[in-house]
Each structure stands twice: as C-alpha cells, then as structure tokens.
Amino acid sequence: MSTATHVHPLIGFAGKTLTITELELRKLRHDFTDVITRAIQPALWLLLFGSVFAQLRLVPAGDIPYRDFMAPGILAQGVLFTAIFYGIGIIWERDLGVAQKYLASPAPRTALVLGKALSASLRALIQTVFIYTLSVILGVHVDWHPTALLGVITVVIFGAALFSSFSFIIACLVKTRERFMGIGQILTMPLFFASNAIYPISLMPPWLQVLAHLNPLTYIVDALRALMLAHGTSHLGLPLDFAVIILTTLLVVWIGSRVYPRIVR
Amino acid sequence: MPDSILNLRSLTRRFGPVTAVDGISLSVKRGEIFALLGSNGAGKTTTIKILTTMLPPSSGEASVAGYDVVSQATQVRRSMGYVPQAISVDGSLTGYENLVVSAKLYDVPRRERAERVAAALKLVDLEDAAGRLVRTYSGGMIRRLEIAQSTLHRPPVVFLDEPTIGLDPIARASIWQHVTRLRDEFGTTVFFTTHYMEEAEEFCDRIAIMHRGRISIVGTPEELKASVGSGDSTLDDVFVHHAGGVIETFTSGYRETSARRATARRLA
Numbered sequence: 377m378s379t380a381t382h383v384h385p386l387i388g389f390a391g392k393t394l395t396i397t398e399l400e401l402r403k404l405r406h407d408f409t410d411v412i413t414r415a416i417q418p419a420l421w422l423l424l425f426g427s428v429f430a431q432l433r434l435v436p437a438g439d440i441p442y443r444d445f446m447a448p449g450i451l452a453q454g455v456l457f458t459a460i461f462y463g464i465g466i467i468w469e470r471d472l473g474v475a476q477k478y479l480a481s482p483a484p485r486t487a488l489v490l491g492k493a494l495s496a497s498l499r500a501l502i503q504t505v506f507i508y509t510l511s512v513i514l515g516v517h518v519d520w521h522p523t524a525l526l527g528v529i530t531v532v533i534f535g536a537a538l539f540s541s542f543s544f545i546i547a548c549l550v551k552t553r554e555r556f557m558g559i560g561q562i563l564t565m566p567l568f569f570a571s572n573a574i575y576p577i578s579l580m581p582p583w584l585q586v587l588a589h590l591n592p593l594t595y596i597v598d599a600l601r602a603l604m605l606a607h608g609t610s611h612l613g614l615p616l617d618f619a620v621i622i623l624t625t626l627l628v629v630w631i632g633s634r635v636y637p638r639i640v641r
Numbered sequence: 642m643p644d645s646i647l648n649l650r651s652l653t654r655r656f657g658p659v660t661a662v663d664g665i666s667l668s669v670k671r672g673e674i675f676a677l678l679g680s681n682g683a684g685k686t687t688t689i690k691i692l693t694t695m696l697p698p699s700s701g702e703a704s705v706a707g708y709d710v711v712s713q714a715t716q717v718r719r720s721m722g723y724v725p726q727a728i729s730v731d732g733s734l735t736g737y738e739n740l741v742v743s744a745k746l747y748d749v750p751r752r753e754r755a756e757r758v759a760a761a762l763k764l765v766d767l768e769d770a771a772g773r774l775v776r777t778y779s780g781g782m783i784r785r786l787e788i789a790q791s792t793l794h795r796p797p798v799v800f801l802d803e804p805t806i807g808l809d810p811i812a813r814a815s816i817w818q819h820v821t822r823l824r825d826e827f828g829t830t831v832f833f834t835t836h837y838m839e840e841a842e843e844f845c846d847r848i849a850i851m852h853r854g855r856i857s858i859v860g861t862p863e864e865l866k867a868s869v870g871s872g873d874s875t876l877d878d879v880f881v882h883h884a885g886g887v888i889e890t891f892t893s894g895y896r897e898t899s900a901r902r903a904t905a906r907r908l909a
Contacts, residue, residue, distance in 0.1 A: 388748065395745040403733045406774065471900065472907075473727025477790070480693050480723040481746040482715050640695050 392483040396491020401498060411499060415506040418454035422447065422510055425574070435575045440517070440607055447511045447518075448600035448608070449573035454507055455500045455532055456567060456593055459539035461560050462496050463547030470551070470639045479640055485633040489541060493629060496540035497533040504532050517606040527603040527614075534621045535596040541628040548635040572597050577611075595620040646671045646798055646830050647692065652701035654687050661687040663854035664701060669847075671797070674824055674831045676841040679851035680884060681901075685834035686726060688851070689802045692832070693723045706797050719747070722791030722799040722829075726806060727904050729787050732776035736767055736786050739775060740793060747794035761789035764826070765819050780908030781812025788819055792829065799823065801833035805840060807905030817844050838876040848876075850883045857883035 404411065422443075429435060430442040437445035469475040478488050511518060519525075543560065550556050570584055571593040577585055588594050599617035602610035610617060647669035654662040662684045669675045677685050690696040692703055694714040703710045706720035723729075730739045740758045749757050762768045765785035775783065784804055791799050801820070805813040821844060823829045835841055841848050842862045849859040858868060858879075865879045 392746055395742055399731070399734070399738075399742045402738055403731070406733050471727070471903065472732075473725045473729045473904070474731055476695065476723065476725040476727065477729035477743070478746070479695060480718055480721070480725075481743070482718040482748065483746045637695070640690075 389484055389487050392487040393491040393494065395483075396478075396488055397494045397498065400492065400495030404495075404499070411502050414454075414458050414499070415503050417457060418450045418503065418507055419510055421450050421453065422507070422514065426450070426514070429574075435579070437576070438609075440605065443514055444516050444605055444607075445601070446574055447507070447514075447516045448604045449571075449597050451504060451507045451528075451532070451604065452535065452571075452573055452593055452597040452600055453568060454503045455535045455596065456539050457564065458499055458503060459496050459536045460543050460564055460567070461557075462492075462540035463543035463545075463560075464553060464556055466492075466544055466547045466639060467551065467553050467556055476640050479637055485636050486629065489544060489629050489632040489636060490537075492544065493537035493541045493625075493632075494533070497536040500532050500536035501529065504528070511604075519604060519606045519608065524603045528600060531596055531599045531603065531617075531621060534625045535592075538592055538596075538621065538625040538628055541625070541632045544632045545628060545635055548632070548639045551639065567591060567593055572601075572611075592620060592624045644671050645669060646706055647675075647832060648702075648704045649688075649692075650702045652688070652691060652703050653699050654684075654691060654696065655699045660854050662691065662698075665851075665854070665856045667849060667856060667859065669830060669832060671830055672824065672828045673846045674820070674844055675833070676845040676848045677832070677834045677851055678836065678838065678841050678848055678880065679834070680836055683851045683884070684854040685851055686802055689800050689832070689834055693721060693800050694718060719794070720796055720798060722794070722796045724784070724787045724791050724799070724801045724804055726802040727900065728783060728907060730775050730783060730790060733774065735772055735774055736762070736778070737771040739786065740771075740790055743790045744793050749794055757793050761793050764792070764822065765789040779812070780808050781815055783908060784808065784812070784816050785819055788816070788823065792823060792827070795827060796829070798830045798832060801831065803834055803836070805835065805837065806901070807908040813840070820844070838880055842876045850880060852884040 426443050426446050429446070433442065435442055435445070466475060508518065546559055547556050550559060570587045571591050572588060573593065577588045577594065580588060595612060595617040598610050598612045599614060599621065602608045602614055645668040647667070649665055649667040651664045651666055652662055653660065653664050665688065677688060679685050687696065691698050692705055692710060694710050694717050697711055705717045708716040708720060710717050737758065740761055741754065744754045744758055762771050765788055767782060767786055767789065770778065770782060775786065778786065805816055808816065817840065820831055824831055845862065847859065847861055848865060850857045858865060860868070862876060865876065866874045869878050869882045
C-alpha cells in the first residue's frame with residue numbers, strides 16, 4: 377500500500393537536499409525583490425565607507441589600494457549579513473505549519489538543513505555577482521583566472537551555508553522572532569568587526585586578535601582576499617582557510633539537523 | 642498486527658509539571674475513520690504530535706502501521722500523512738509546486754510523480770487552481786490541497802489535526818466529503834481531532850473523548866450515546882457527561898491561542 381521505493385541512501389539524500397534547495401529557489405523566482413534589496417547593503421558599504429577610508433589612508437592595507445583590500449571583506453560581509461538572518465525563515469515556517477510538513481516527511485533532517493543552507497548559498501552567489509560588478513566599476517583589480525573564480529564560488533557557497541545553518545540553530549533554540557532578531561543583531565557586530573573584513577588583524581589589540589582567529593569569518597575573508605584580487609595574498613594559508621571553513625560548515629549543519637525537531641515541540 | 646493500525650499503550654507526555662497526555666491506551670482498526678474529541682487543552686494535539694513523531698513520549702508506547710514511533714520514526718513517517726493544525730503548504734508556491742516538492746520528499750518514484758500529482762489534484766477538485774500561488778487560495782482550498790499533499794505517497798494512515806478549524810460550513814462539508822472519498826478509494830485509515838461534536842458524529846466510525854489527558858470513553862457514536870442512559874441523548878450530552886462539562890484550557894496559553902487564531906484567520 378505505501379510506496380517505499382528503495383533508492384540508494386546517498387542518492388536519496390542528495391535528491392532531497394536538492395529538492396529543498398529547488399523549493400527555496402522557486403520561492404525566490406516568485407518574489408525576486410528580496411535578493412535585490414539584500415544587494416544594496418554591501419553596495420553602500422563599498423561606496424560610502426570605502427570611499428571615505430580610501431581617502432583617509434588610515435588602514436595599512438599592504439601593497440594594495442584600500443578599496444581592493446576592502447572588496448573581499450565586503451563580499452564576506454554580504455555573505456554573513458544575508459545568511460545570519462536566514463533562521464527567521466524557519467520560525468516563520470513553524471508559525472505557518474510548513475516546518476511540520478518537512479519534519480513529518482521521511483527526508484533525513486540533515487538533508488533538510490543542508491538543502492536550506494545551499495539555498496542560502498545560491499542567494500549569496502547572486503549577491504557575489506552584484507559585488508563583483510560594483511568592484512569592477514570602482515576599479516578593484518579582480519583576478520579573473522577560472523581557478524580563482526572557482527575558489528571564490530566555493531568559499532561563498534560554504535560561507536553562506538555555514539552562517540545560515542548557524543542562524544538556523546539559533547532559531548531552533550530561541551523559537552520566537554523577537555528573541556531571534558535581538559540575538560541576530562548582537563551576533564552580527566562582533567562577527568563582522570572581530571574579523572579581518574575591513575582592517576588587518578595586526579591592527580587589533582592581542583585579546584581581539586585571539587577572538588578574530590576563532591571567528592570563521594576571518595578565514596572566509598582571508599581566502600577571498602587571496603582568490604578575488606589580482607595581487608591578493610593569504611595570511612593564514614589557503615589550506616587552513618578551506619579546512620576551517622569546510623569543517624565548521626559540516627559541524628553546524630550536523631548540529632542544525634539535531635536541533636531542527638525542537639522547533640515544532 | 643492483523644487489523645489494528647494504530648496502537649497506543651499507556652502513552653504519557655509531560656511538559657514540566659503538566660501531564661498533557663496521561664497514560665492513554667487505544668487501538669484503531671485499518672480503514673477506520675476515528676475521531677479524538679475534546680476541548681482545547683485536553684491533550685489531542687499532543688497525542689497527534691507523538692503519533693506523527695513530532696514529539697517523543699515521556700513514557701508508554703505507540704505504533705503506527707506496526708512501527709514504533711520512537712525507534713522506527715522514519716518508517717512511521719513513510720507510512721503516514723499528516724495535516725497539522727497550522728498550514729502545511731507554502732503560500733509562495735503554486736498548488737502544483739507544493740505537491741511536486743512533497744512527492745519528491747516522500748520518494749514517490751519519478752515516473753509516477755506526474756500521475757500521482759494529477760490524481761491528487763483531481764481527488765480534491767483543485768485541477769483548475771493548480772497553477773495559482775497558494776496564497777490566493779481560500780481556506781477550504783488550502784485544506785483540500787493539504788489533504789492531497791498528505792496522501793501523495795498513498796500512506797495507510799492519515800492524521801488530521803482539527804482539519805476544519807476556521808472554515809465555514811460549506812468548506813467544512815467539502816473537506817469531509819474528500820476525507821470520506823480518501824477512505825473509500827484507498828482504504829486509508831483517518832485519525833483526526835476536533836472539538837466539533839456534529840462532525841465526529843456524522844463522519845466517524847468510532848470516537849474517543851479525551852479529557853484532561855485521559856480517554857474518558859471510546860466507541861461508535863451510538864455506543865457513546867447509549868452510555869449516558871436515556872435513548873434520545875445527543876453527543877453533546879455525552880461530551881458534557883464524559884468531559885465534565887468544563888472547558889479546560891490549561892495548556893492553551895497565550896502563544897497557542899494566538900497561533901490558533903492566526904491559523905483560523907489565514908484560512909478564513
């Protein structure tokens with residue numbers, strides 16, 4: 377009577393992950409304004425903040441112009457800011473009832489969380505296109521080598537998956553929109569400023585340097601700075617950057633799948 | 642496990658000091674339409690959440706289609722359809738898209754997908770509205786789409802948590818017409834909760850009345866009426882008799898009430 381079709385678990389897992397991603401993309405297609413509005417904030421940072429700081433020459437950016445130094449930081453910021461409020465969607469889904477539908481389905485919870493994370497990644501990639509365009513207009517020296525571009529895409533995909541799943545975990549724990557927004561606001565600032573996004577870590581007092589090294593955003597920015605810019609270099613080393621980014625992402629997705637059921641209890 | 646498809650044994654769920662479900666035992670036969678009747682806060686939704694694996698029980702056991710709700714949760718999820726009290730279809734997708742996504746999540750084989758989705762839309766008379774965004778649907782249409790969605794994988798059991806809440810009488814009648822059709826066409830067992838007595842009486846094979854986390858009485862509508870004595874009793878009399886005639890709201894706090902009203906508002 378019931379149709380328990382037996383497909384290979386891994387294929388089934390991938391299929392369901394992509395189903396969730398597809399679902400989110402279909403929603404996006406029906407309402408594209410969200411993507412546009414989210415692209416505005418990084419644009420403003422680059423234009424306003426970037427212009428002033430490039431003039432002031434306060435920040436020692438190394439051998440490259442400050443605007444170049446800042447562009448990968450703003451890309452990382454775009455990834456962070458869009459992804460960190462992603463969890464509010466799950467609270468909304470709980471209130472509506474859609475969360476119950478997913479959790480009552482036989483799809484593995486990890487696939488559900490990963491599917492959502494990947495849809496955040498795709499949104500971030502759209503934003504990446506905006507930021508690249510703007511960077512080129514502003515005269516940032518971009519590295520167009522295919523390997524470099526592929527590297528940037530990989531970092532953006534994992535970075536968005538990482539912060540959206542982190543946001544997802546918080547949402548499943550706090551459960552209400554009000555508390556979630558409060559916590560989201562509190563987290564965004566230290567994540568952004570205790571990182572190398574708009575100034576080098578070497579400028580920070582020692583205690584803040586320690587925090588910056590514990591912050592996944594630092595590794596994302598470091599990798600992006602090496603990959604996005606024509607003369608970019610990594611301070612921490614790309615292998616370390618990728619290892620931290622990928623392992624942290626896997627960890628938060630796994631934790632996310634553990635706490636997901638709490639949202640409907 | 643010959644003909645009983647749901648088995649609950651001393652099922653209990655506590656929330657802190659409150660015992661929402663207090664050691665209930667119950668079995669439901671294959672192909673039955675079974676109602677769990679009770680006032681708000683009687684423990685109906687908690688019971689359904691345990692049976693649908695959304696909530697683990699504090700103690701006791703329950704099985705759905707022969708699978709244990711705790712240790713075999715994935716098999717339980719494969720064997721059931723669930724329409725929660727809140728809305729389980731996505732308003733920002735079309736009716737068709739909602740069903741396709743569900744079919745994929747439930748492992749409906751690729752080659753059968755189109756046919757199943759079409760059959761499901763036909764079952765609930767939504768063929769014409771399938772291409773519209775669900776946020777343009779009426780409350781009755783949304784509930785019908787949810788019923789279609791919950792049966793795409795042809796589950797032997799469907800759980801409906803207050804399926805007619807917030808609907809006008811015409812939409813309610815239509816929901817019941819479709820639920821009955823589901824049972825008649827596929828032999829699906831339907832387990833639902835409600836606090837509308839007349840619905841339970843009209844459409845159910847058997848009814849359990851739940852009060853303060855316990856089952857007061859189980860039986861056919863006739864048996865229930867006979868249990869209060871006089872021949873001309875109505876189910877309302879039965880309810881007052883077995884539920885003590887008080888509206889208990891101990892778990893219906895601010896949040897739940899507001900969620901309930903929000904759902905009713907969206908469906909209206």
